[in-house]
Amino acid sequence: MARIIVVTSGKGGVGKTTSAAAIATGLALRGNKTVVIDFDVGLRNLDLIMGCERRVVYDLVNVIQGEAGLNQALIRDKRSDHLYILPASQTRDKDALTLEGVEQVLEKLAEDFDYIVCDSPAGIERGAQLAMYFADEAIVVTNPEVSSVRDSDRILGLLASKTRRAEQAQDPVVERLLITRYDPNRVDSGDMLNLEDIQEILAIKLIGLIPESEAVLRASNSGVPVTHDQDSDAGQAYSDTVARLLGDEKPLRFHQLQKKSFLSRIFGGGRR
């Protein structure tokens, strides 16, 4: 039985696509057959983050409209045999997606894949609601910042009411909090909400914490999901997140202030 995981946030620019790509990559690296779907019709970006933008021929809308088969639209990841990408359309608008069409695509994917990761568009409109509708689990990506936290709470409201699980009175969608762009230095100086505060306000279980990291921009620049960069803090933090998704116990890392040694103070922080 495939697990359908939606990566969502309400607010834009908090790291949904980065996280969807990194988590899908991490699941595949652990041997799970995984597909990551871009639901951001009209503004697709997942293909860029996954580094397969030049291999997109057909997309999710083509499949739903019957213009291409699912296997024609699925792109196999260059780096992992277990990972496939289903890109969004760039030319159509979000109305090209239908609930029935999405359901059929997900049902078909569920026959072959262990994990289906849905990368939601920003906002709380139709596209975001379609991305979450069939989810079993939700990863709510949140920055330590007021508008992001508020929007995450709105998304939690939608997950509890506008999903198939809610409408059919099944077990609710499992909600998990992923805090991204966390900067322990700014938390320490009192300028950034700390992770306990965010958890207290949103009252959902924390699945991971990704520190603000230079590695994330490096990864998107080169089209290689940051999970592959295991020398970086962000790459390791995403691997931890994936391990927790798979049921491993992993203590939290990168949330505390790193005391700089005398030498690194002089010579700079080095690569992160």
Place this chain on the structure above:
Amino acid sequence: MKLLEFLKRERKKSASVAKERLQIIVAHQRGQRGQPDYMPMLERELLEVIRRYVEVEQDAINISLDSEDDCSVLELNVTLPNRG
């Protein structure tokens, strides 16, 4: 050192201000969360009916739905103007 601590304490404020503001917003959002979709429409129509009899302001009506155990209570507060 004293000066440093003083500056640090001043700066502690922005994150805790953020937390306080969020707690209020989120409590308010969650209060509306369980509401059925028809509530805004119900509120508008009730106001219309009341206005047929009494001149009241747009914001004179306050409607809320509270659930307790196994029953829901629809609470309706209408502020009527003073009889001049």
